[in-house]
Structures are given as C-alpha cells and as structure tokens.
Amino acid sequence: RLVIFTMLVSSVCGNSIIIQGEVCDRNNLDGKTCQSLGFDSGVLACRSDCSGFDVSHCASQCDVTLDTLLLLDKSRSMIDPVDKLSDAKMAAKSFVSVLDPNLDRVGLVSFATDAQLDSGLTHQFGIVRTKIDSILAEGATNMGKGILTSTQELRNRGRINIPHVLILLSDGEPTLGPNNIWCGNRPTEPNVCTNYALEQATSAKNSGIVIYT
16 A cells, blocks of 8 residues: 555646645746745755755855754644645755755654754755644744754854854743743733743854754
8 A cells, every 4th residue: 555655646746737745746846936046046846755845956146165053842732723834844945955955965853842942953954854844833922942953953063164053933922931931921021931932042053053934
C-alpha cells in the first residue's frame, strides 16, 4: 500500500498544480521570483520533485553562507479559530528551499507550553522539511523558551565567522513566562511573559544573532 501511495503522489508532481506538500509545480511558482526571494536577478525554477525552488539561476551581488534556526510557534492559537500553522509551515519550507545545502545549514525549534529542538543545524534539508510537516498545534505560547532554545543551538553549534540567523514564525504574544508562569492573553499589556521573551531576544542579539519576525 505504501508503494502504491508513493507512486500516486509522485505522479501528481509535474501537472503545474500546487497541492498540499508541494512548494511549486513545474512553471507554477506560486507567484515567486528570484527577486521576491531576495536575489537581485535571474530566472527561478521549480525542483523536479516539487519540494522547493531551484535557485541555481538566481544571482545576488553578495551571496552569504548562513546558519539559520527556524523558530515555529505551534501553540493552540495557531489553528484556533483560524489555521495559521499551515501558512507558517509553508513559509518555513519555502525559506529552506532557497538555501544552498552545500553551504548553508538550517535547524528547527518549535514551541508551545515548552520548546524543543526538532532538528539541530544540518545540511540535510530534507530532514528539516519532514520535521516541519510533522508539527502539530497544542498548548500555550512560551516564546521566551523558544528563543532561548534556538539561541543555545546557535551558540553551541553555529560556525565561527558565519552569520547566525533566527527566524520567528508566530501569531501573537507570549502567554507563558519563566517556570511556566501564566500571563493570560493581554496583547497590549507588558508582563512577565513578554519581558521574558524580550530578555531572551536581547540575549540572542548580544550573541550576534540576527532575529527576523
């Protein structure tokens, strides 16, 4: 059964229609171009297995090798009342698809009530994409713990003289602080939970990590 299922899925790739699990399909690039992905010029293409973009013909004036941690919010609010987790997963995989596995490394941390290192920094991007797909929403939002876990991985395993980047994909404010202190949902009011997240972000910045949200 598994073999038959695999054959059916692989036959769909190549029909120019993007379905779940595909980033692009043949000439259907979902509106993306080399320029929209951060390059200066070139012609974007889709990989033969539809798992990502082929950026070999995109060019930048200054190509930079990176060590990047993707930090993905998997708290309950990412699917309730609106499914934002699927969009976050697609954005994360799209970013991975523009990196060069021969030069760059990428890792994955997800967080809800707690945070976990789903994949350490690696050149094996397929592992990271699989981990992204397996993430399920549950729990509260301990953003500070997520930033801390990501920072530890970049500090401990990030390469010397290579830029360290943290990309945070989240839908809202922290609701848990240190020692799982519950702050509730107060997006306009600073509290121990938001302060914890800001403290961890400041610590990451002081370590030379560039954070994008």
